[in-house]
Amino acid sequence: MSITTKTEILDAAEVLFAEHGFADTSLRAITTKANVNLASVNYHFGSKKMLIQEVLKRYLDILAPVLENQLIDLTQRVKQPTMDQVFDSLVAPLLLLNKSRKNGTAIFVQLLGRGYSESQGHLRKYIQNYYGSVLKRFVHTVHLAAPHLDDSEIFWRLHFAIGTFVFTMASSKALSEIADADYQQQVSIEDIIHRLIPYIAAGTMCNPLQMPTAQPKLDIA
Amino acid sequence: MSITTKTEILDAAEVLFAEHGFADTSLRAITTKANVNLASVNYHFGSKKMLIQEVLKRYLDILAPVLENQLIDLTQRVKQPTMDQVFDSLVAPLLLLNKSRKNGTAIFVQLLGRGYSESQGHLRKYIQNYYGSVLKRFVHTVHLAAPHLDDSEIFWRLHFAIGTFVFTMASSKALSEIADADYQQQVSIEDIIHRLIPYIAAGTMCNPLQMPTAQPKLDIA
DNA sequence: AACCAATTCAAACAATTGTTTAAATTTAAA
DNA sequence: TTTAAATTTAAACAATTGTTTGAATTGGTT
Numbered sequence: 001m002s003i004t005t006k007t008e009i010l011d012a013a014e015v016l017f018a019e020h021g022f023a024d025t026s027l028r029a030i031t032t033k034a035n036v037n038l039a040s041v042n043y044h045f046g047s048k049k050m051l052i053q054e055v056l057k058r059y060l061d062i063l064a065p066v067l068e069n070q071l072i073d074l075t076q077r078v079k080q081p082t083m084d085q086v087f088d089s090l091v092a093p094l095l096l097l098n099k100s101r102k103n104g105t106a107i108f109v110q111l112l113g114r115g116y117s118e119s120q121g122h123l124r125k126y127i128q129n130y131y132g133s134v135l136k137r138f139v140h141t142v143h144l145a146a147p148h149l150d151d152s153e154i155f156w157r158l159h160f161a162i163g164t165f166v167f168t169m170a171s172s173k174a175l176s177e178i179a180d181a182d183y184q185q186q187v188s189i190e191d192i193i194h195r196l197i198p199y200i201a202a203g204t205m206c207n208p209l210q211m212p213t214a215q216p217k218l219d220i221a
Numbered sequence: 222m223s224i225t226t227k228t229e230i231l232d233a234a235e236v237l238f239a240e241h242g243f244a245d246t247s248l249r250a251i252t253t254k255a256n257v258n259l260a261s262v263n264y265h266f267g268s269k270k271m272l273i274q275e276v277l278k279r280y281l282d283i284l285a286p287v288l289e290n291q292l293i294d295l296t297q298r299v300k301q302p303t304m305d306q307v308f309d310s311l312v313a314p315l316l317l318l319n320k321s322r323k324n325g326t327a328i329f330v331q332l333l334g335r336g337y338s339e340s341q342g343h344l345r346k347y348i349q350n351y352y353g354s355v356l357k358r359f360v361h362t363v364h365l366a367a368p369h370l371d372d373s374e375i376f377w378r379l380h381f382a383i384g385t386f387v388f389t390m391a392s393s394k395a396l397s398e399i400a401d402a403d404y405q406q407q408v409s410i411e412d413i414i415h416r417l418i419p420y421i422a423a424g425t426m427c428n429p430l431q432m433p434t435a436q437p438k439l440d441i442a
Numbered sequence: 443a444a445c446c447a448a449t450t451c452a453a454a455c456a457a458t459t460g461t462t463t464a465a466a467t468t469t470a471a472a
Numbered sequence: 473t474t475t476a477a478a479t480t481t482a483a484a485c486a487a488t489t490g491t492t493t494g495a496a497t498t499g500g501t502t
Contacts, residue, residue: 023242023244026460027461028460036480037480039461039462039463039481040479040480040481041460042460042462044479116392151404152400155399155403157420159389160389161385163384163385163386164381164382164388165384167380171337171380174345183373183376185373194430195377196381197430198427199425199427206419206420208419209419247490248489249488249489258449258451258452259452259490261449261450263492264450265449268490269490
């Protein structure tokens, strides 16, 4: 059956990609882990690059509509949500990924991080294209919570937030082990997410600094 | 002269490493850019892995002592610094790197980001080993600014902060281009750093959430 | 000038990469 | 059962990787 081969490739690939990155994961490592033939990757996906996209698509197709609903719900319940509420709307969609696949949440966010740092912006554009609707809605909801911030300020801070999130998840395994060894904490992905929300929300809400530099290049002659 | 070959390799390598990552940068690309023979990398550095370490070491050796002085100065001036002051003490050491090499600050922090996300924690341990002293002093200074946070809370938040920083710098080029296109902002690395400081400081300072989960595993029987 | 060590160099190394091919096999419909 | 399409397979492909080799060249010292 083709469909099992295809999903077995995806299942194996996402784990290896998340752990070692895209460049450091060979198709042979993937097909060996998946117990399928090497050529089946190119047969079913065309190329390694398209396999990477499909790995992420599988998650985004689950997450995006649920997040969209969360945001719609929130803005309908309250006209000015708090920043914590806005970021809290990420939690349920993210944890939902754990239902469909073991460690789904962690794997997804790790993949997201890889996609941003590796493959110079190629994956970023892909996400922007196919999931731009949810992204725009999220930015808009952030704006509701923080009317004192202009668009560019929100742009920057949301990328800061992505960085916090993505990096933490990428090192979540190591961080959990350290926390266990040093502070006797058994933290799950869910715990980490709940620690992250107030941090990110506080950072995103804080008052902007006046920027003396960073002006449009205008010659005042 | 050997010393020029060596530095020319380092100069070429750091730029390529920062831009494409360690795995995606071949020794041939480095030696071509540096106008030196391919074999000279193994002759002078032994291996690619050791070249990566020396690229980072060149920066850390400049940054670490200056940061240490900044922290000592700060704690001597004020007994309880603000969180902004603590993170501000990073600015001067980071910008100092721009003096020794063109785009030094950006390259260094990008390398740091690569080092954390790629090469699964190998580089993290290297930094922890050779620059643990400065790290400990930094954590201690954070504790002065945030006495309401216990050690484990600071541990988590500092890793959040590292993530914010490192990820932003790793994608700084792309972010700058977007900011230029969408908001007509010509932002430098220095601008980004000054945007980051209040964000990170606010996040690090915020009140901790009571964690219903994440308890030590104790059977209360 | 003669020597030795340090360095550079072109060439080849073995290993690994993503991809392609063409035959073998499986699957499902006629 | 026959037939044709879909899938799997082993093998080879060309390209690229990090590393090593041994001879050529350089630089400084006696």
